[in-house]
Amino acid sequence: MMQASRDSVMAIKTYRYQAELLVKDYLLADPLVPYTSVLCGIFMCKMAYDITQLISSFYFKGYSSLTKIQRIEWNNRGMSSAHAVFITIMSLYLVFFSDLFSDRYEGYVTLRSSNLSNFTLGVSVGYFISDLAMIFWLYPLLGGMEYVLHHLLSLCAITYAMITGEGQLYTYMVLISEATTPAVNLRWFLDTGGMKRSKAYLINGVAMFFAWLVARIILFMYLFYLIYVHYDQIEQMHKFGYLLAFVVPIALAIMNMMWFTKILKGLRKQLAKRR
Structure with missing residues (x-):
């Protein structure tokens, strides 16, 4: 038993070592990062889409009764949620917890x-390519022109930051x-599942309001403050990067305010109905 346990531990350590080598020598190798990361992003989107479809068909009884377009959008939203969780965690880590953009180090933060x-940016590029392709494929069922504009702006800025290394903060x-x-x-x-009048729908609406x-809103104010503070550094960026930084x-802040207004109106209606 002891020998078997030791063999298992050694096997796990060997697999972990091989996985670390794979990440270090291939996925994070300098010349290959733009390619492997984008491909990983597209693969993760496909995997998240399929997993959402699989789990929903087993655990949500109403999934089979949805229309074909609703099922596609259902799975697509599962995919976008998976990307959102990944990129939020990585962004918070790189901006606030890692030393990459720390003021303690000399040199331009830009x-x-x-x-x-x-x-990480490459994975996000893979997601926006995948989602944009689905939006165009089913246009305008998965989103109108505002979603196309949002995705194109995001894709352009993220790709530029990944390739040049400028303005990643x-x-x-x-x-x-x-x-x-x-x-x-x-x-x-919840709306599609017929739970619009449920308490969960209201709680989610309140959470969405504060998260937004x-x-x-607030984080974008801080972003504009940083752009103001680092303006002399931003001036040294390539002209295209300088333009993207503003x-x-x-553009996204304007869209965020428009959507926030709609969220606020929707929440007010929900609270009024509850009263």
């Missing part, structure tokens, strides 16, 4: 990047706003 930050701060996506998707799930306020956050 030029800082790492293999991990590049790989601001890119990740914008990506933190994806934290609101699971709540938005859950609202749609923090991640897409155009993308401003």
Whole structure:
């Protein structure tokens, strides 16, 4: 028994070592990061889409009664939720917990990047490519022109930051706003599942309101403050990067305010009905 236990431990350590080598030598290797990360992002989207379909068909009785388009959107929202959780966790870590963008180090913060930050951006690029392809495929059933504009702006900015390494701090701060996506998707799930009058729907609406306020309103104010503080560094970026550093956050902030207004109106209606 002791020998078998030791063999199992050794086998686990061997697999872990091989996995670390795979990540270090291939997935995070400098020349391959843009390619492997985007492919990983597309693969993760397909996997999340299929897992959502599998779990829903087994554990949600009403899934089979949905229309074909509703099932596609259901699975698509599962995919976007998986990306949102991944990119939010990684963005929070890289911006606030890692030393990558710390003020303790010398050098321009606008030029800082790492293999991990590049790989993470590549995964996000893979997601936006996959989701944008589905939006165009079923246009406008999965989203109108505002979603196309949002995805194109995000895809352009993220791809540029990944390839050049410029402005990754601001890119990740914008990506933190994806934290609101699971709540938005859950609202749609509950509505489609016939639970619009449930307490869970109301609670989710309140949570979505505060999540949006923090991640897409207050955080964007802090982002604009950082852009102001680092303006002399941003001036040294490539002209296209300089343009993206202002155009993308401003455009997204305007859309965020428009959507936030709709969320606020919807929450008011829900609370009024409850009274």
